[in-house]
Amino acid sequence: MSIVILRITALLYAVGAAGYVAYFARPRHREAATFGFWVLTAGFVLHAAAIGVGCAEFGGREFFTVRGGIALLVWLIVGAYLLLHRLYRLPALGAFVTPFALVLLVPALFATLDHPEVAPEMVRSPVLAVHVLSAMLGLALFGIACGVGFMYLLQEREVKGKRFGALFSRLPSLDVLDRLGQRLVRLGFVVFTVALVAGSVIASTVWKTPFDPQQVVFIAVWALYGLMVQLRHSGWHGRRYAVLTLVGFFIVITSMVSLKVVPGITRHAGNYGAPSPTEVRQ
Amino acid sequence: MSGRELFLVGLSHRSAPIEVRERVALTGDALKDALVQLKGQEGVGEALVVSTCNRVEVYVHAESEDAARAFFTSRSEEAGAHVYVERGVEAVRHLFRVSSSLDSMVVGEQQILGQVKEAYGLASAAQAAGAYVSRLCNRAFATAKRIRTETDIGRGATSMSQVAVELVEKIFGGLEGRAILLLGAGKMGALSAKALAVLGADRILVTNRSPDRGLALATQVGGLFRTFEELPRLLVESDVVIVSTGAPSYVLTGEMVHVAMKARRSRSLCLIDLAVPRNVDPACADFPEVFAYDVDDLEKVVESTQEARRGEAIRAEGIVEAEVMAFARERESRAALPVLSQLRRHAEAIARAEAERTLGHLGAKLDEKGKRSVEAMAQAIVNKLLHGPTARLKEAAASGDGTLPGAAADLFGIEDEAPGEAPAAGDGGQPEDGRAAVASERGQLEAGRARGP
Numbered sequence: 001m002s003i004v005i006l007r008i009t010a011l012l013y014a015v016g017a018a019g020y021v022a023y024f025a026r027p028r029h030r031e032a033a034t035f036g037f038w039v040l041t042a043g044f045v046l047h048a049a050a051i052g053v054g055c056a057e058f059g060g061r062e063f064f065t066v067r068g069g070i071a072l073l074v075w076l077i078v079g080a081y082l083l084l085h086r087l088y089r090l091p092a093l094g095a096f097v098t099p100f101a102l103v104l105l106v107p108a109l110f111a112t113l114d115h116p117e118v119a120p121e122m123v124r125s126p127v128l129a130v131h132v133l134s135a136m137l138g139l140a141l142f143g144i145a146c147g148v149g150f151m152y153l154l155q156e157r158e159v160k161g162k163r164f165g166a167l168f169s170r171l172p173s174l175d176v177l178d179r180l181g182q183r184l185v186r187l188g189f190v191v192f193t194v195a196l197v198a199g200s201v202i203a204s205t206v207w208k209t210p211f212d213p214q215q216v217v218f219i220a221v222w223a224l225y226g227l228m229v230q231l232r233h234s235g236w237h238g239r240r241y242a243v244l245t246l247v248g249f250f251i252v253i254t255s256m257v258s259l260k261v262v263p264g265i266t267r268h269a270g271n272y273g274a275p276s277p278t279e280v281r282q
Numbered sequence: 283m284s285g286r287e288l289f290l291v292g293l294s295h296r297s298a299p300i301e302v303r304e305r306v307a308l309t310g311d312a313l314k315d316a317l318v319q320l321k322g323q324e325g326v327g328e329a330l331v332v333s334t335c336n337r338v339e340v341y342v343h344a345e346s347e348d349a350a351r352a353f354f355t356s357r358s359e360e361a362g363a364h365v366y367v368e369r370g371v372e373a374v375r376h377l378f379r380v381s382s383s384l385d386s387m388v389v390g391e392q393q394i395l396g397q398v399k400e401a402y403g404l405a406s407a408a409q410a411a412g413a414y415v416s417r418l419c420n421r422a423f424a425t426a427k428r429i430r431t432e433t434d435i436g437r438g439a440t441s442m443s444q445v446a447v448e449l450v451e452k453i454f455g456g457l458e459g460r461a462i463l464l465l466g467a468g469k470m471g472a473l474s475a476k477a478l479a480v481l482g483a484d485r486i487l488v489t490n491r492s493p494d495r496g497l498a499l500a501t502q503v504g505g506l507f508r509t510f511e512e513l514p515r516l517l518v519e520s521d522v523v524i525v526s527t528g529a530p531s532y533v534l535t536g537e538m539v540h541v542a543m544k545a546r547r548s549r550s551l552c553l554i555d556l557a558v559p560r561n562v563d564p565a566c567a568d569f570p571e572v573f574a575y576d577v578d579d580l581e582k583v584v585e586s587t588q589e590a591r592r593g594e595a596i597r598a599e600g601i602v603e604a605e606v607m608a609f610a611r612e613r614e615s616r617a618a619l620p621v622l623s624q625l626r627r628h629a630e631a632i633a634r635a636e637a638e639r640t641l642g643h644l645g646a647k648l649d650e651k652g653k654r655s656v657e658a659m660a661q662a663i664v665n666k667l668l669h670g671p672t673a674r675l676k677e678a679a680a681s682g683d684g685t686l687p688g689a690a691a692d693l694f695g696i697e698d699e700a701p702g703e704a705p706a707a708g709d710g711g712q713p714e715d716g717r718a719a720v721a722s723e724r725g726q727l728e729a730g731r732a733r734g735p
Contacts, residue, residue: 028431159452160567162579164586169437173455174550235547238571 002054009050010105012043017098024095027170033091047075063132070108076140077101092170096147131198138192142249145184149245152177156239181245182232189225196222217255224248286327290373291350291365292339295387298364305358306338317408323349329410332401336387343414375606381422382429384598390435390591395426425605435594438587442580443477446554450522453552453573457483461520464488467495468526470556475503475524487520517542526556536565543569621687622675625694629668633660
């Protein structure tokens with residue numbers, strides 16, 4: 001059931017993205033962006049319903065699969081974008097973030113939910129909910145930062161290459177993009193840190209064995225973005241910083257997907273490497 | 283209707299040199315006096331004078347163009363040889379094109395619409411503009427607005443300083459908290475620095491090899507003068523550097539910019555070189571976060587804007603044509619209004635008389651509510667009966683068919699109301715229809731506004 005709702009959601013996102021792209025192509029038609037915003041909002045609400053129904057269907061274990069994980073990530077990206085739009089009023093950003101979110105959602109629409117084991121006790125733990133949500137929100141913010149970085153590189157090419165074409169007039173100024181990207185990275189890092197703390201609390205109580213690959217990747221991503229926050233303070237910005245946000249998110253996505261695709265590589269999928277629920281209770 | 287129509291006599295940058303234009307150009311009170319004088323002349327109903335540095339145009343709603351022509355010849359003998367004259371639809375089209383900036387030196391520039399609005403304001407104040415000129419001007423403004431929202435005629439930068447402003451805006455957003463450095467005392471540099479003031483720079487720094495000219499320039503642009511020896515430090519302090527010295531070689535070298543960028547910790551730096559020969563080493567552009575432009579780069583943008591505007595102008599002409607036609611049709615359908623309003627008045631008088639007669643018989647038996655019902659019924663019958671004929675008469679007038687209104691007048695036994703005196707009545711005498719027409723025009727204006735950004 002939840003997958004049907006999710007597919008309708010994807011359809012709404014596609015229509016919303018089309019609105020934003022139409023606005024970007026013809027900036028005179030501001031109403032296209034407004035239309036995009038409302039359709040996207042409707043999609044966001046429906047997406048929430050899909051996630052809720054999914055929770056009822058699978059009891060939370062879907063968040064540890066490609067489908068549920070990506071669906072949650074895209075939901076947070078869209079939500080963060082809608083919030084950003086209220087704050088910054090940059091409809092041009094929508095033309096980049098919404099198609100990106102849509103493409104990201106595609107694997108979730110067709111992936112099966114083959115999950116052998118359930119860890120009901122852990123899934124219902126509030127600390128785990130905090131961990132999953134904040135980790136995903138952090139990634140969502142990094143994802144939008146990546147979109148903003150991409151816009152920066154496009155605009156920089158126009159400004160520096162003296163093209164002054166359609167992109168030049170439609171994209172926001174370099175300064176706006178640069179500062180927005182930096183804020184997103186900083187905020188994402190803070191949220192991601194929360195996820196790290198929550199994650200280590202869970203890991204130390206449930207797992208006695210050393211790190212598994214997903215934990216290593218998680219810490220590496222956290223360190224990478226932490227480094228980016230630090231680099232900003234030591235004067236990194238502009239082009240170099242935009243490239244960093246792109247590279248960072250590329251690493252995030254590839255490692256996330258490869259961890260999910262290779263069977264049994266991490267305790268975060270499959271059997272969680274956890275003792276049986278009865279053992280936990282002892 | 284009267285034999286009055288719209289006449290235009292004017293001269294512009296296309297037809298007359300500046301020496302002639304400046305002799306006939308008028309502003310403020312002098313222009314008001316001229317309007318009053320125009321309006322006072324025999325056969326002139328209304329008048330409008332558009333006077334800018336590029337054109338002086340006199341529009342009169344009159345029996346002939348004589349008064350408008352006299353406006354020019356009385357001021358300058360020579361002007362008579364340079365004026366152009368248009369009448370009727372051609373004159374309407376001309377005003378619409380002028381307001382939409384299709385006839386301007388720089389096609390698509392924004393000032394002309396404001397200037398025509400001002401001209402209309404003055405004509406109204408001088409009571410030279412009546413119902414006709416009001417409708418004409420409102421339609422012209424609506425046309426200009428439509429063109430601005432439906433085409434890209436106003437897009438892009440048309441001067442080098444405007445290009446500089448756009449560039450800086452795309453790099454820094456605004457210039458709040460930033461500084462502009464003016465290097466050299468060239469005229470273009472000062473112009474650009476002034477143009478950049480719209481972006482709200484915190485301060486303008488000026489430096490020049492000769493302190494005297496530098497100081498003078500600093501006072502002119504409202505900046506602070508710094509000695510030329512401070513240049514390396516100034517490059518660190520400022521974010522936009524406008525270079526226009528008369529030096530034959532590079533004033534800013536790659537090495538200087540390299541050092542400055544290190545001290546700036548790679549904060550973006552925009553270099554605009556307005557000098558020929560160039561004053562900024564092209565190697566400066568190789569550093570990341572340094573955005574350097576020379577005169578050629580800026581010129582190219584101006585050219586591409588003009589190219590694009592030429593294309594948009596073709597679309598704009600189509601809109602002008604449609605609006606001119608709509609305006610003409612509206613005028614024609616207005617011509618049927620006298621017959622219509624007489625017909626309606628005639629029918630209403632009958633209805634009122636009959637209602638009164640009926641109430642006279644029944645008066646005592648009916649309460650207030652009943653009386654009102656009888657009156658309302660009589661009015662309703664009139665409305666229903668006249669609905670069809672009204673629509674058909676308007677249609678006939680709009681399609682230029684003059685026989686139907688005449689036939690209607692004959693059929694209903696309406697006497698012709700001295701057509702010679704009709705214009706006053708035609709434009710203001712029919713409260714209902716006149717108001718409806720003005721309302722519909724206002725509706726169009728607002729529709730035009732709603733389409734705006």
